[in-house]
Amino acid sequence: MDGLSAPLDFPHRSLYRANLMGADLRGTILTGADLREANLIAACLRQGNLRRANLSRALLRRCNLSEADLRDVQANETDLSAAALTDSEAQGICLYRANLTGAVLIRGHFAQTYGPEANCQDLWGDYLDLRWSNLRNASFSGARLRYARLDGADLRGADFAGADLEGASLIGARLEGAHFTGANLSAVHFDPAALG
Secondary structure, three states: OOOOOOOOEOOOOEOOOOEOOOOEOOOOEOOOOEOOOOEOOOOEOOOOEOOOOEOOOOEOOOOEOOOOEOOOOEOOOOEOOOOEOOOOEOOOOEOOOOEOOOOEOOOOEOOOOEOOOOEOOOOEOOOOEOOOOEOOOOEOOOOEOOOOEOOOOEOOOOEOOOOEOOOOEEOOOEOOOOEOOOOEOOOOEEOHHHHO
16 A cells, blocks of 8 residues: 555544555544554654544554544554654543654643553653543653643653653642652642652
């Protein structure tokens, strides 16, 4: 399927293990599609509608998902390393054990994310909204999360070593066992009692 150009309409289709590497799927409708284990490396899904799609164990390295609708997507154990998710709507996305190393989520709306044990090292997430998310034992080491909103998030056991959290809000977040060694915490808003 190399060389596809969009927009295309594939709602509720099975694209299990499909090879869409490098495909231009900008604006494509993939609501509820089965994209488990699909190869979407370096594909362009900018402004695509993937609401309720299943992307579990898919390869989305260097994929452009900017301005995409990713609400209620299943992306467990998915490789999103170096992916672009700027301005994406992803409330309720499941990112259990997902790899977001070096991904760009600037201004992304990821409230109520389920992402325990996610690897978010070196993630770039200025103004990222992660309110009320479950990110227990996730790694944000070296991440840039300036002015991010993590209010009410479950961050127990999360690793923020060397992260830049300048101006971030962690009000009401659960921080027991979280690590902040070498992190920039200037102007961070949080309840000191949450550290446990």
